[in-house]
């Protein structure tokens with residue numbers, strides 16, 4: 001069943017040229033879909049549309065069969081419970097003035113969700129391989145990889161159906177990146193994920209389907225295995241050629257990252 005459907009979406013900033021042009025793809029429930037393309041190909045813009053922060057000027061986006069109602073506050077509150085995001089920079093995305101407990105439970109409070117928030121935060125920390133004791137500390141007491149785990153805990157604490165990850169491992173050093181990719185792989189067995197990255201190696205490691213964007217247009221889409229084996233477009237081949245060598249999947253998850 002399709003969870004997310006992007007239909008003939010077009011978008012331009014101001015009266016400028018199209019940043020997205022006739023973009024269509026679907027995300028089946030339970031799938032991991034990678035959106036890949038060079039810098040400037042329109043990935044972040046597409047993500048803003050998927051988050052309901054901007055609206056397409058052409059086409060439409062459907063979530064669970066219904067068009068996004070970005071102007072309706074009650075709809076968007078429910079949408080934010082069902083769709084959460086993880087961003088690139090684990091340093092700027094966590095408020096340094098707040099303890100991890102407050103950071104991780106923030107979606108529960110802002111979405112006014114019922115339940116034992118402290119227990120939900122402890123569960124989310126365990127889910128991302130962190131000791132729940134870390135909830136009483138501040139972000140600066142953690143490494144970049146640990147901060148990204150905290151950001152992921154915040155994204156999954158409300159049990160969303162879809163997680164959108166925007167270059168979520170790009171700011172991390174290589175060995176940490178491998179561990180966080182591993183963590184995403186574990187988490188992605190329980191929910192639908194869309195990974196946005198310029199790094200074909202990361203999306204290929206995580207996603208069963210790829211959508212390749214070049215200057216706002218989809219040039220290739222399909223199963224990851226097919227695209228890796230037999231890329232149809234020179235653009236896709238050049239993205240594949242630039243894959244950095246990733247070390248083999250990591251040792252058991254720990255708090256070393």
Ligand SMILES: Nc1ncnc2c1ncn2[C@@H]1O[C@H](COP(=O)(O)OP(=O)(O)OP(=O)(O)O)[C@@H](O)[C@H]1O
Nearest residue numbers: 013014019037038039040041042043044045046198
């Ligand atoms: N707020 C904005 N106003 C005007 N143009 C913008 C704005 N944001 C992005 N653009 C332009 O839209 C195009 C696509 O940018 P976008 O950030 O979506 O691409 P991207 O693939 O995510 O690239 P990157 O990985 O570098 O962020 C670029 O040409 C960019 O200059």
